[in-house]
Amino acid sequence: MTRRVCVFSLVIAMLLVTVPYSAPGSGHGEKLEKKSAVMLVAFGTSVPEALTAFDQIEKQVREAFPNEEVRWAFTSGIIRAKLREQGRELDPPAVALAKLLEAGYTHIAVASFHTLPGEEFHDLYQDVRAFGLMSEAHGRKILVSRPLLSSRENMEAVTKALLKGVPKDRKPEDAIVLMGHGSEHHPGDAVYAAMNFYSMNVDPNLFVGTVEGNPTLDDIAPKLKDNGVKKVYLMPLMAVAGDHARNDMCGDESDSWKSILKQQGFQVECVLKGTAENSEIVDIWLDNLRKIHAHFE
Numbered sequence: 001m002t003r004r005v006c007v008f009s010l011v012i013a014m015l016l017v018t019v020p021y022s023a024p025g026s027g028h029g030e031k032l033e034k035k036s037a038v039m040l041v042a043f044g045t046s047v048p049e050a051l052t053a054f055d056q057i058e059k060q061v062r063e064a065f066p067n068e069e070v071r072w073a074f075t076s077g078i079i080r081a082k083l084r085e086q087g088r089e090l091d092p093p094a095v096a097l098a099k100l101l102e103a104g105y106t107h108i109a110v111a112s113f114h115t116l117p118g119e120e121f122h123d124l125y126q127d128v129r130a131f132g133l134m135s136e137a138h139g140r141k142i143l144v145s146r147p148l149l150s151s152r153e154n155m156e157a158v159t160k161a162l163l164k165g166v167p168k169d170r171k172p173e174d175a176i177v178l179m180g181h182g183s184e185h186h187p188g189d190a191v192y193a194a195m196n197f198y199s200m201n202v203d204p205n206l207f208v209g210t211v212e213g214n215p216t217l218d219d220i221a222p223k224l225k226d227n228g229v230k231k232v233y234l235m236p237l238m239a240v241a242g243d244h245a246r247n248d249m250c251g252d253e254s255d256s257w258k259s260i261l262k263q264q265g266f267q268v269e270c271v272l273k274g275t276a277e278n279s280e281i282v283d284i285w286l287d288n289l290r291k292i293h294a295h296f297e
């Protein structure tokens with residue numbers, strides 16, 4: 001389904017993009033005047049608190065790139081439909097790229113606000129590559145930045161930033177269990193295990209699990225017992241504290257992580273704050289964006 005939507009938007013985009021090939025002032029072989037833009041890409045959200053977090057990201061991006069056009073694109077069609085009902089119109093990445101090219105932008109830095117290089121990131125990467133190939137004439141450049149957890153340095157920095165969001169009364173013997181989404185894209189999913197490994201150097205009582213991938217809560221619960229943990233702080237390792245965080249992690253149903261851990265005798269406290277709401281984590285995303293933007297200078 002995602003794939004079909006993706007191809008569909010690419011077709012629309014290709015139709016739209018015919019204009020820049022004969023953009024005004026671009027004679028044969030002439031270079032276009034440099035005009036740069038930053039395109040922010042996320043799965044999207046319709047949760048009001050999370051939209052506020054996205055506004056904060058945008059503010060940080062505008063401060064970092066004061067002379068650039070900044071636009072959003074949301075990859076989720078369901079979210080875009082929900083927002084359309086509320087009067088907010090958002091484009092999928094391919095359409096947003098086509099519009100930027102049509103408006104004469106020659107250098108586009110696409111910022112992936114994904115957590116890891118899973119399916120969604122790869123879809124975005126393919127769109128950007130396709131547009132890059134279609135439009136590289138006249139010196140245009142379109143590049144995409146790496147997602148949040150793209151290196152050991154990223155993972156350690158994210159762990160440190162997340163720890164600052166934990167309530168101050170947390171004792172070192174209390175555990176923090178992060179709920180990642182999990183990915184059907186297996187190499188992407190393996191990033192959670194890597195994060196688990198590197199975060200241990202930062203805090204031996206911090207664990208990473210996932211709701212739809214690996215590791216699972218079953219992998220983590222025994223480790224909490226081995227460490228003699230009595231209290232657990234649950235936090236999302238997702239951009240927004242949406243449905244998964246509110247229900248699968250901290251809902252009152254018997255199969256939520258909160259309920260399962262309580263049944264196993266742990267005291268549980270929930271921290272419902274997404275990574276996009278943590279400005280230090282947004283800075284890590286921005287560092288990844290700066291790395292590709294450096295290719296435009």
Ligand code: CO
Nearest residue numbers: 181211212244
């Ligand atoms: Co999900």
